[in-house]
Amino acid sequence: MSFSGENATGIDADEVDVAVIVVAAGSGTRLGHAEPKAFVPLGGKSMLAHALDGVFAMREAVQLIVVAPDAELERARAIVAASAGAAVGYTSVVVGGASRQLSVAAGLAAVAPGVGVVLVHDAARALTPSAQFEAVIAAVRSSRTGVIPALPVVDTIKRVDADGLVRETVERSELAAVQTPQGFVRSELDEAYADPSADFTDDAALLQSFGHSVGTVAGDERAFKITTAWDLARAERLLAESEGRAGTRTAPRVGTGVDVHAFAPETSEEGADAPELWIAGLHWPGQRGLSGHSDGDVAVHAVCDALLAAAGLGDIGGIFGTDDPRLAGAHGEVFLRETRRLVETAGLRIGNVSVQLLGNRPKLSPRRLEAEALLGGILGAPVSIAATTTDGLGFTGRGDGVAAVATALLLPA
Numbered sequence: 001m002s003f004s005g006e007n008a009t010g011i012d013a014d015e016v017d018v019a020v021i022v023v024a025a026g027s028g029t030r031l032g033h034a035e036p037k038a039f040v041p042l043g044g045k046s047m048l049a050h051a052l053d054g055v056f057a058m059r060e061a062v063q064l065i066v067v068a069p070d071a072e073l074e075r076a077r078a079i080v081a082a083s084a085g086a087a088v089g090y091t092s093v094v095v096g097g098a099s100r101q102l103s104v105a106a107g108l109a110a111v112a113p114g115v116g117v118v119l120v121h122d123a124a125r126a127l128t129p130s131a132q133f134e135a136v137i138a139a140v141r142s143s144r145t146g147v148i149p150a151l152p153v154v155d156t157i158k159r160v161d162a163d164g165l166v167r168e169t170v171e172r173s174e175l176a177a178v179q180t181p182q183g184f185v186r187s188e189l190d191e192a193y194a195d196p197s198a199d200f201t202d203d204a205a206l207l208q209s210f211g212h213s214v215g216t217v218a219g220d221e222r223a224f225k226i227t228t229a230w231d232l233a234r235a236e237r238l239l240a241e242s243e244g245r246a247g248t249r250t251a252p253r254v255g256t257g258v259d260v261h262a263f264a265p266e267t268s269e270e271g272a273d274a275p276e277l278w279i280a281g282l283h284w285p286g287q288r289g290l291s292g293h294s295d296g297d298v299a300v301h302a303v304c305d306a307l308l309a310a311a312g313l314g315d316i317g318g319i320f321g322t323d324d325p326r327l328a329g330a331h332g333e334v335f336l337r338e339t340r341r342l343v344e345t346a347g348l349r350i351g352n353v354s355v356q357l358l359g360n361r362p363k364l365s366p367r368r369l370e371a372e373a374l375l376g377g378i379l380g381a382p383v384s385i386a387a388t389t390t391d392g393l394g395f396t397g398r399g400d401g402v403a404a405v406a407t408a409l410l411l412p413a
């Protein structure tokens with residue numbers, strides 16, 4: 001469904017008065033995650049999905065336009081469809097630009113003809129409550145000006161020169177930290193975007209460069225922008241706390257994980273020797289290893305997937321990516337420690353984990369206790385490891401590779 005073009009809106013132009021543009025086309029450089037920021041998981045779903053919850057929880061029907069990176073259009077469409085449910089006919093997804101302002105411009109071009117009020121919102125402010133959207137809409141309607149949510153600045157602010165020398169103390173009572181959604185009278189926003197005077201980091205600044213006035217409503221601490229890994233961890237914690245209050249973290253949860261890796265060829269196409277074997281966190285010297293972007297440790301990967309599934313946090317590919325250069329050759333400990341941290345941040349603790357290897361080698365029994373102690377120590381919970389051959393059947397029986405199946409039990413923290 002598309003709103004762009006003359007009346008190609010699919011909805012009656014009189015039906016909605018408000019459009020919400022959610023900009024999600026940034027790359028999230030400062031977050032440093034393998035995928036674009038809006039698609040990074042937070043409490044089991046993407047940041048974008050959380051941002052859309054705030055939109056769809058509003059009482060009023062609105063047009064939603066999500067601005068996404070070119071390479072993520074399909075994923076954005078799926079997230080929008082899942083969040084919108086029956087309201088999917090009021091939504092569209094468009095491709096963003098090289099700056100936030102260009103992304104907003106792309107969204108604005110898709111606003112339906114009858115819309116009078118346009119809100120622009122950062123997907124990165126994923127936990128913004130719907131009351132903040134409603135307050136901005138009400139204030140734009142009553143003032144007929146631009147309106148932005150603002151919070152008082154609590155720190156003392158200094159003006160500092162390029163050499164780090166403090167020049168002056170800025171009067172704090174005149175300052176505000178501003179958030180999104182920022183709301184505007186549609187005609188004013190259209191005018192400013194038709195011929196922007198410069199590239200600004202928010203829409204209020206662009207509008208003011210055209211001499212339009214912009215008012216404020218009270219912002220909300222929960223609408224903070226997730227910019228760094230620290231912000232993401234804070235958001236995880238806030239979410240876990242509120243879910244805990246809602247009672248979703250009071251019951252035990254189980255999860256299942258499966259992984260398969262092929263044995264690496266004796267010599268690669270580039271002539272390199274096969275890597276050595278790492279399984280269940282242990283190095284198996286002298287044995288040909290498994291191929292994979294990391295060390296191919298199927299047991300550890302299956303355990304991580306079981307833990308993430310039990311926590312409702314997605315899967316290992318979604319959390320770590322499959323081609324992050326920092327994880328090339330990484331051993332199991334890296335994945336297990338981060339997975340444990342995510343699980344605990346989500347308000348859960350690990351009850352126990354069980355994993356079974358399927359393959360002809362390595363012969364696990366002589367080192368089973370060693371592996372259980374190692375993985376159990378990293379996860380802070382009992383880990384049981386078993387192994388079986390598959391009676392000569394299938395790819396494991398032929399010795400092409402090794403598989404692992406894991407189950408994890410999580411308990412409320």
Ligand code: CTP
Nearest residue numbers: 023024025026027028029030098099103123124
């Ligand atoms: N944004 C966008 N298009 C761009 C740049 C940013 O739609 N070309 C969006 C982001 O997706 C985000 C919001 O604008 O929701 C605020 O930007 P910011 O927090 O700076 O996000 P990023 O630009 O993705 O992050 P970074 O600056 O760390 O790369």
Ligand code: MG
Nearest residue numbers: 026027028100
């Ligand atoms: Mg940015």
